[in-house]
Amino acid sequence: MAAFRTLNDLSPAxxxxxxxxxxxxxxxxxxxxxxxxxxxxxxxxxxxxxxxGRVIVLxxxxxxxxxxxxxxxxxPIAAAMAExxxxxxxxxxxxxxxxxxxxxxxxxxxxxxxxxxxxxxxGEEKNDPEFVASLAKSGEIYVNDAFSAAHRAHASxxxxxxxxxxxxxxxxxxxxxxxxxxxxxxDHPVGALIGGAKISTxxxxxxxxxxxxxxxxxxxxxxxxxxxxxxxPVGKSLQEAEMHETAREIVARAQQAxxxxxxxxxxxxxxEFREGAPSEICPIDAVPADAMIxxxxxxxxxxxxxxxxxxxxxxxxxxxxxFEIKPFDxxxxxxxxxxxxxxxxxxLKTIAGGGDxxxxxxxxxxxxxxxxxxxxGGAFMEWLEGKLLPGIxxxxxxxxxxxxx
Numbered sequence: 001m002a003a004f005r006t007l008n009d010l011s012p013a014x015x016x017x018x019x020x021x022x023x024x025x026x027x028x029x030x031x032x033x034x035x036x037x038x039x040x041x042x043x044x045x046x047x048x049x050x051x052x053g054r055v056i057v058l059x060x061x062x063x064x065x066x067x068x069x070x071x072x073x074x075x076p077i078a079a080a081m082a083e084x085x086x087x088x089x090x091x092x093x094x095x096x097x098x099x100x101x102x103x104x105x106x107x108x109x110x111x112x113x114x115x116x117x118x119x120x121x122x123g124e125e126k127n128d129p130e131f132v133a134s135l136a137k138s139g140e141i142y143v144n145d146a147f148s149a150a151h152r153a154h155a156s157x158x159x160x161x162x163x164x165x166x167x168x169x170x171x172x173x174x175x176x177x178x179x180x181x182x183x184x185x186x187d188h189p190v191g192a193l194i195g196g197a198k199i200s201t202x203x204x205x206x207x208x209x210x211x212x213x214x215x216x217x218x219x220x221x222x223x224x225x226x227x228x229x230x231x232x233p234v235g236k237s238l239q240e241a242e243m244h245e246t247a248r249e250i251v252a253r254a255q256q257a258x259x260x261x262x263x264x265x266x267x268x269x270x271x272e273f274r275e276g277a278p279s280e281i282c283p284i285d286a287v288p289a290d291a292m293i294x295x296x297x298x299x300x301x302x303x304x305x306x307x308x309x310x311x312x313x314x315x316x317x318x319x320x321x322x323f324e325i326k327p328f329d330x331x332x333x334x335x336x337x338x339x340x341x342x343x344x345x346x347x348l349k350t351i352a353g354g355g356d357x358x359x360x361x362x363x364x365x366x367x368x369x370x371x372x373x374x375x376x377g378g379a380f381m382e383w384l385e386g387k388l389l390p391g392i393x394x395x396x397x398x399x400x401x402x403x404x405x
Contacts, residue, residue: 004176004395005167007044010141012053014109018139019044019169020156022146023059023077023114030076036375037148038081044145044169045112049087052109056138057081058095058118058156060149066122078114087112095121096134104138118156125154132159145169147176148376150391151383161394168395176392178372179383182351183212187312193304193335195220195318196356199243199250204385205317210254215311217262217304219320219331224293226251226263232285235269237293262307266297268321268328275325295321296331305338308348314339316352316370317384319360333364340366353380 021041026033048055062072075091082089088111092103095115103113115138118124123131132155136142142164144150149157150172160166168176183190190213194206199222210216218226221238228234229244229251254261263284269291270279281297282288296304300320308314316339323329342348352361353374361367374380379389 004173004392006173007047007143007167007170010143010167012048012051012141015053015141016104016107016139017048017053017055017141017143018135018160018164019048019055019057020142020144020146020149020160021045021057021059021169022148023057023074023081024061024148025077025080027076032077032080035080035084038077038084040171040375041145041169042081042084044143044171045081046085046087047170048143049085049110049112053141054104054107054109055112056104056107057112057114058135059114059146060119060124060154060156061117062119064117064119066119066125068120072117072119074114074117081112081114085112089114092116096131096138100138118154123155125152127153127155127159129159131155132163136160136163139164142166143169144391144395145171146391147172147374148379150376150389151379151387153390157391158394161391166395172395174372175374175376178351178374179380181349181371182313182315183209183384186212187349189214189311190313190315191215191217191307191311192315193217193219193318193320195222195320195332197221197238198240199225199247200240202318203246204387205381206250207253208384208386209315210250210259211257213259213315215260215262215307216254217307219264219296220318221293222318223263223296226261227284233287233289234293235287235289235291237287237291262303264293264296264300265303266299267293268295268297268330270294270328273322273325276327279327294325295323295328298330301331301334304335308335308338308342311348313349314351315384316350316361317354317357317381319356323356323360323363329360329363332360336361336364336366340364340369343371344369353377353384 078091192213224237224239226247229247270277320331323332350370
């Protein structure tokens, strides 16, 4: 990964700093249900404020598609952030225009100003030069702390970094360092645990990973497709018959790359997909025609955990089974807790991400025990796929030059 500037390279005192955060938090019936994204950007906010910066926060929220939608205002989120800091937080009901200019003119060193949803303007998602210029007028420095939005070339995630001195915030820095440690400069042996429902949604990811890891564990319904492609009967289990040839090609590519693929050797099966449904354990090659594979079995868990003991680095994306419904969470929970134990003992570096993965680790009670858990979703997935993220690329470019507006 190319070098990028961090807050260590910035003297914020007296400067107007445009801080791109991701405040796109989950809200249900008007109430924030998870403040993780607010919590994770606070260290950057606090550091800039305590060093005398004038912090102007930009973020999107939901998908208003260039229109003002009252239910998608950042006002409640600004209020939630204000409750988490001892510093004064003010909110402005737009992100460009006279009201913003007046509010910024009144700022003092150490003030925090949160601007309205950038996606209320169509120019945000279009990365429109005029909109970028309007945003840039508000600041002297640009800090991006929104890795989760880095896969989008939008005005506030990519455009601003071309016109203002640009730096990575502490959350962005931690994310980039963790990802570099996962696949770019990892400690070997390296393993990847890839689960989920479909190969078709993770083709690029698997294609990139098999060339970089020593062992690939495949779980979830995705494993059923690989098993069926090898002629193993999987009963009524979810699988993609049209992807059998692709699965065989992936196995061949892994062999050429020296990557060992591990599939389930036993399974938890049931005739119904519901909580508390009668279930049983069977060898992977003995799944009845009327049954579904809904979780990896205990022998598979033991096999994975045995392999984990010999790894230095683990990248995790996707559960091993239908973890949302008991008893089909057992394999995911058991492997997650073993990975957490090895991490705590300093024997394993664990980097995990993706929506279902974060939920599964929280379900297992170990989300805070991994080396790094990314909440970035799409950006994390695209990085695993080996794609260049616009919001990251421009940070490294911006370290070299700034284009005048």
